[in-house]
Amino acid sequence: MKIESQHVVSLTYDLYVNQEDGQEGLVESATQEQPLTFLYGAGQMLPRFEENLSTLSTGDSFDFKLSAEDAYGEYNDEAVANLPKEMFEGEGAELPEVGSILPLQDNQGNRFQGQVVSIAEDSVIVDLNHPMAGQELHFKGEIINVRPANPEELAHGHAHGPDGHHQH
Structure with a gap:
C-alpha cells in the first residue's frame, strides 16, 4: 500500500x-521488532x-539525507541558558550532573529539554x-507496513501501534 496522508x-x-573523525556513525535504530510507527x-x-x-509503499527501501536546516536546525550559540543554582536547591534536591538532560518548561508551558x-x-x-542540532541526518531503512488510520487514531492525532491497538 502506498503512503498517504x-x-x-x-x-x-x-x-x-x-562523527568528529568525519566518518558516519550509527546513533539510532528502529528494528522489525520495534519499528517506528506514526x-x-x-x-x-x-x-x-x-x-x-x-x-514509497510497503516493502520499499529508502536512503536519504536531511541537512541540519531541514532536520533540527543549525546549532545556535545563543541557545544556552544560565539557570540559577537556587532552582535546584530544596529538600532532597541535588545539582544535576554535567551531561544530564533536564526536562524544562517555559512561561508559556512549552516543554523542552536542555x-x-x-x-x-x-x-x-x-x-x-536539540542534541542533533547542526547535524546532517542520514536515514536508511525500509517501509514495513502502511495502513489506513482507524477513526480513533485520527481523533487522537497519532498512531496506536503497528496494528492499530494501544500497546500497554
Missing part, C-alpha cells in the same frame, strides 16, 4: 550522523522526513539546542 506507517531505520501527515515527524517517504554543559559558582549552564 492519514495512513499509519511502520518502518525500520538506521540513523547516521558524521500517523503520516499529522505533524509528528520532521516535514522533510515525511517528504522523502511520500512516494543538556547540562557545566556548573558555575552560582548557576547551572544548560544547552537548549
Whole structure:
C-alpha cells in the first residue's frame, strides 16, 4: 500500500550522523521488532522526513539525507541558558550532573529539554539546542507496513501501534 496522508506507517531505520573523525556513525535504530510507527501527515515527524517517504509503499527501501536546516536546525550559540543554582536547591534536591538532560518548561508551558554543559559558582549552564542540532541526518531503512488510520487514531492525532491497538 502506498503512503498517504492519514495512513499509519511502520518502518525500520538506521540513523547516521558524521562523527568528529568525519566518518558516519550509527546513533539510532528502529528494528522489525520495534519499528517506528506514526500517523503520516499529522505533524509528528520532521516535514522533510515525511517528504522523502511520500512516494514509497510497503516493502520499499529508502536512503536519504536531511541537512541540519531541514532536520533540527543549525546549532545556535545563543541557545544556552544560565539557570540559577537556587532552582535546584530544596529538600532532597541535588545539582544535576554535567551531561544530564533536564526536562524544562517555559512561561508559556512549552516543554523542552536542555543538556547540562557545566556548573558555575552560582548557576547551572544548560544547552537548549536539540542534541542533533547542526547535524546532517542520514536515514536508511525500509517501509514495513502502511495502513489506513482507524477513526480513533485520527481523533487522537497519532498512531496506536503497528496494528492499530494501544500497546500497554
